Amino acid sequence: MSDRERIVGEVKGYLLEEFLPEEDPGSLTDDTSLVSSGVLDSIALVKLVAHLEETYGVELEAHEMSADYLDTPAMIAETVEQRKEPGGGGG
Amino acid sequence: MSERLDELLAGSAERWPERPAVSSADGEERLTYHELERSAASLRDALARHGIGTGDRIAVCAPKSPASLAAVLGILQAGAAYVPVDPTAPAARGAYVIDDCGVAAAVVAADLLAGLRESGSSGLEGLEPWREAPGGRAIEIVRGPGGEKAGAGESPLAYVLYTSGSTGRPKGVVHTHASALSFVHWCAETFNLSEADRFSSHAPFHFDLSIFDLYVSLLHGGEIVLFGEEISKQPTAMAAAIAERGISVWYSTPSVLRLMVEFGQLEAYDWAALRLVLFAGEVFPVKHLRALVEAWPAPRYFNLYGPTETNVCTYFEVPEEIPADRQNPFPIGRVCENDLGRVVDEHGHPVAPGEEGELLIAGGTVMRGYWNLPERTAGAFHVDEEGTRWYRTGDLVRETPGGDLLFVGRRDRMVKRRGYRVELGEIESALYRHPEVVEAAVIAVPDEDGVRIEAFVSRTDGEKGSIIQMKTFCSKELPLYMIPDRFHFRPSLPKTSTDKIDYQALAGGAA
Numbered sequence: 001m002s003d004r005e006r007i008v009g010e011v012k013g014y015l016l017e018e019f020l021p022e023e024d025p026g027s028l029t030d031d032t033s034l035v036s037s038g039v040l041d042s043i044a045l046v047k048l049v050a051h052l053e054e055t056y057g058v059e060l061e062a063h064e065m066s067a068d069y070l071d072t073p074a075m076i077a078e079t080v081e082q083r084k085e086p087g088g089g090g091g
Numbered sequence: 092m093s094e095r096l097d098e099l100l101a102g103s104a105e106r107w108p109e110r111p112a113v114s115s116a117d118g119e120e121r122l123t124y125h126e127l128e129r130s131a132a133s134l135r136d137a138l139a140r141h142g143i144g145t146g147d148r149i150a151v152c153a154p155k156s157p158a159s160l161a162a163v164l165g166i167l168q169a170g171a172a173y174v175p176v177d178p179t180a181p182a183a184r185g186a187y188v189i190d191d192c193g194v195a196a197a198v199v200a201a202d203l204l205a206g207l208r209e210s211g212s213s214g215l216e217g218l219e220p221w222r223e224a225p226g227g228r229a230i231e232i233v234r235g236p237g238g239e240k241a242g243a244g245e246s247p248l249a250y251v252l253y254t255s256g257s258t259g260r261p262k263g264v265v266h267t268h269a270s271a272l273s274f275v276h277w278c279a280e281t282f283n284l285s286e287a288d289r290f291s292s293h294a295p296f297h298f299d300l301s302i303f304d305l306y307v308s309l310l311h312g313g314e315i316v317l318f319g320e321e322i323s324k325q326p327t328a329m330a331a332a333i334a335e336r337g338i339s340v341w342y343s344t345p346s347v348l349r350l351m352v353e354f355g356q357l358e359a360y361d362w363a364a365l366r367l368v369l370f371a372g373e374v375f376p377v378k379h380l381r382a383l384v385e386a387w388p389a390p391r392y393f394n395l396y397g398p399t400e401t402n403v404c405t406y407f408e409v410p411e412e413i414p415a416d417r418q419n420p421f422p423i424g425r426v427c428e429n430d431l432g433r434v435v436d437e438h439g440h441p442v443a444p445g446e447e448g449e450l451l452i453a454g455g456t457v458m459r460g461y462w463n464l465p466e467r468t469a470g471a472f473h474v475d476e477e478g479t480r481w482y483r484t485g486d487l488v489r490e491t492p493g494g495d496l497l498f499v500g501r502r503d504r505m506v507k508r509r510g511y512r513v514e515l516g517e518i519e520s521a522l523y524r525h526p527e528v529v530e531a532a533v534i535a536v537p538d539e540d541g542v543r544i545e546a547f548v549s550r551t552d553g554e555k556g557s558i559i560q561m562k563t564f565c566s567k568e569l570p571l572y573m574i575p576d577r578f579h580f581r582p583s584l585p586k587t588s589t590d591k592i593d594y595q596a597l598a599g600g601a602a
Binding site: 020021022023024027028032033036037038039041042043045046050062063065066 | 563566
């Protein structure tokens with residue numbers, strides 16, 4: 001399993017547990033839109049970012065807290081990975 | 092004393108033409124009073140070229156920026172009333188507001204036009220481009236569906252704010268220059284403000300908290316620091332901007348303050364400039380308020396209360412020391428000096444001191460009525476023997492022995508979420524528009540953050556549906572703050588003996 005797949009899986013698990021407790025896990029795919037669709041509201045998004053920062057030791061910029069960077073589980077994992085890479089603009 | 096809101100701008104522009112009037116939170120866009128007045132006048136003149144002005148209503152649908160503020164003020168200069176349309180809400184809702192209010196024109200961000208045109212009945216034919224906003228977002232003036240010009244009455248209309256409506260559609264709350272100015276001048280007398288102050292503008296223009304931010308600052312010659320749609324949701328960026336821009340007067344909902352306490356890294360900054368913090372729109376849970384006061388010990392704190400229909404009508408100053416054992420929220424306080432308040436029973440008779448009843452408000456800050464809804468307007472007021480019009484807030488209160496009013500609850504199905512009014516019936520109406528929904532019922536469940544909105548749905552196939560799919564559907568019908576937090580699917584919803592949906596049974600099963 002690649003790093004990317006592992007992060008996507010963990011993020012989906014977190015989203016289901018924290019924000020979608022009664023959802024069928026099969027409804028949440030890698031490409032499910034979360035922010036632009038209203039599945040996550042602004043407070044949920046702030047909590048998600050805090051979770052990512054803590055779990056992966058990354059720091060997201062304020063402008064990254066948006067649908068442009070975090071709309072789907074796949075995009076979330078990509079944003080986290082880019083931040084983790086040395087010289088990826090993180091820190 | 093001023094009789095119109097735009098005179099506040101004119102007065103400060105004459106006195107302090109070179110002082111900063113408005114800026115974006117990042118400080119990159121700035122206008123002096125002279126520049127803001129000129130920018131507003133350019134819109135007024137453009138409207139006049141098309142015969143639009145006194146007695147008209149004009150929508151503004153654009154992201155918050157110095158340009159959109161200038162548009163609001165230009166509309167007021169033209170003698171018209173502005174109708175702010177939430178640029179982040181579904182286009183169908185914006186188009187409904189534009190049609191319902193019969194606006195003569197709309198000032199619209201170019202990229203939002205297509206959506207509004209597709210969703211509305213009026214063509215929104217282009218009249219002329221108004222300006223190229225910094226960042227490349229053009230703003231255009233388009234023709235609206237038009238409607239009857241409003242008569243001036245005692246004071247001309249200033250703005251119409253649309254709030255959630257229990258019948259499934261938003262309704263427009265109509266304020267006059269006089270009702271807005273009554274509130275603005277009360278603020279000037281109550282809070283010690285000056286041209287040295289920097290006022291936050293966190294609330295969007297379609298939310299009534301913006302009336303304080305904009306007009307109280309313009310009256311004093313202060314600087315309005317605009318927190319746009321993006322930064323308003325980012326607690327770390329917001330906290331940094333408050334400190335770095337030297338905001339001295341902050342006004343927002345408790346939800347926003349709480350978000351900053353929890354995620355804003357407040358300990359990282361110097362808060363020397365901040366001296367007044369106002370909050371309104373919902374109950375502030377004491378434990379979160381206490382955490383805020385610990386992070387920001389210096390400012391004075393006030394809880395302001397009032398439905399959109401009354402501006403602010405009661406106020407309470409939070410004591411410097413919040414007792415460690417206090418758990419109940421603070422009162423909404425005393426009725427503002429420019430209004431009158433009464434606590435009444437269901438027959439409209441005043442209750443004995445300390446007893447629970449509905450709060451009625453009369454006075455300078457009260458709205459004229461709901462736009463084009465004469466029956467709803469009549470139902471919203473109780474007219475007493477002396478002919479005084481009392482607005483029925485629908486809020487249940489009781490008076491404490493100290494003379495403060497305490498908010499107890501609601502008479503109806505309206506709740507406050509993140510400071511916004513949410514009519515649960517409006518959410519149900521939206522859910523019923525879903526092709527697979529047979530029954531829908533929505534309840535509000537109190538929790539430690541305020542309230543949680545829970546939806547109960549039965550579907551045509553009787554099966555469990557996808558929460559993600561339901562939320563995505565709602566995002567096309569409702570503003571984000573009205574989307575239910577939780578969905579529960581049931582084969583059918585419980586009924587009372589009279590075959591109505593049994594809300595009490597649902598509430599019992601929601602925990």
